[in-house]
Amino acid sequence: MPPRTLIAGNWKMNLTLPESRHLAQEVLKVAAGAGPEVMIAPPFTALTVVAEVLAGSEVSLGAQNCCWASQGAFTGEISPLMLRELGCAMVILGHSERRHVFGEDNAMINRRLKGALAAGLRPVLCVGETLEERQAGRANPVLKSQLEEGLDAIPIGAGLIVAYEPVWAIGTGQTATPGQAQEAHAFIRETLAGMSQKIVASEIRILYGGSVNEGNVEALLAQADINGALVGGAALKIESFARIIRHHV
Numbered sequence: 012m013p014p015r016t017l018i019a020g021n022w023k024m025n026l027t028l029p030e031s032r033h034l035a036q037e038v039l040k041v042a043a044g045a046g047p048e049v050m051i052a053p054p055f056t057a058l059t060v061v062a063e064v065l066a067g068s069e070v071s072l073g074a075q076n077c078c079w080a081s082q083g084a085f086t087g088e089i090s091p092l093m094l095r096e097l098g099c100a101m102v103i104l105g106h107s108e109r110r111h112v113f114g115e116d117n118a119m120i121n122r123r124l125k126g127a128l129a130a131g132l133r134p135v136l137c138v139g140e141t142l143e144e145r146q147a148g149r150a151n152p153v154l155k156s157q158l159e160e161g162l163d164a165i166p167i168g169a170g171l172i173v174a175y176e177p178v179w180a181i182g183t184g185q186t187a188t189p190g191q192a193q194e195a196h197a198f199i200r201e202t203l204a205g206m207s208q209k210i211v212a213s214e215i216r217i218l219y220g221g222s223v224n225e226g227n228v229e230a231l232l233a234q235a236d237i238n239g240a241l242v243g244g245a246a247l248k249i250e251s252f253a254r255i256i257r258h259h260v
């Protein structure tokens with residue numbers, strides 16, 4: 012059985028508190044009874060407000076990053092335990108904006124992953140190559156090192172979620188074709204199988220992210236190794252996000 016589809020909304024650094032509350036309420040209506048699992052990841056400051064809306068529902072709350080430590084002198088960071096306290100179930104780690112705008116490397120992402128797992132959060136590890144890396148034929152080696160270094164010394168279980176987000180497709184409107192995405196997803200699954208077991212790798216959900224919208228989601232999700240979507244821009248518009256949730260296959 013293929014793993015259950017996960018549609019995740021990454022709100023990034025957007026929305027006021029009233030807007031966050033409203034959007035979460037709308038997501039809740041759409042997600043009720045829909046086939047896929049749904050997760051939304053608001054900014055840290057809106058987590059409490061959104062947690063109140065989602066309480067007792069099947070929609071999961073996610074954060075957009077977390078520290079490796081549970082407490083201490085880490086100005087500007089958020090502890091995974093603090094996220095648990097707020098009701099977060101998942102955390103996005105290694106997003107390309109963290110890697111490329113804020114300089115997070117595989118070693119740091121690995122520490123964050125360990126902290127998240129220790130606190131009982133389900134990590135969504137993002138990997139993806141830049142345009143230059145793809146054009147230089149280095150997409151697969153980049154993905155491999157992001158997986159191997161990001162997951163170093165971490166027992167890989169079926170609860171892990173990986174998101175393939177080619178950097179050139181994020182926020183650009185330029186989506187990977189279903190074929191390109193499937194090729195990368197198959198490579199990611201094969202790499203994970205090499206690091207764990209084939210059976211475990213077959214149960215890991217690999218999401219596609221990068222300009223997913225209501226027009227392209229169906230073709231992407233129809234691919235054998237695409238188990239869901241990590242949605243940025245289109246997750247901020249309820250009409251689009253609703254169609255993405257409902258257009259699952």
Ligand code: PGA
Pocket residue numbers: 021176180181182183184220221222223241242243244245
């Ligand atoms: P996008 O963002 O859908 O706006 O391209 C996806 C992401 O960064 O997770």
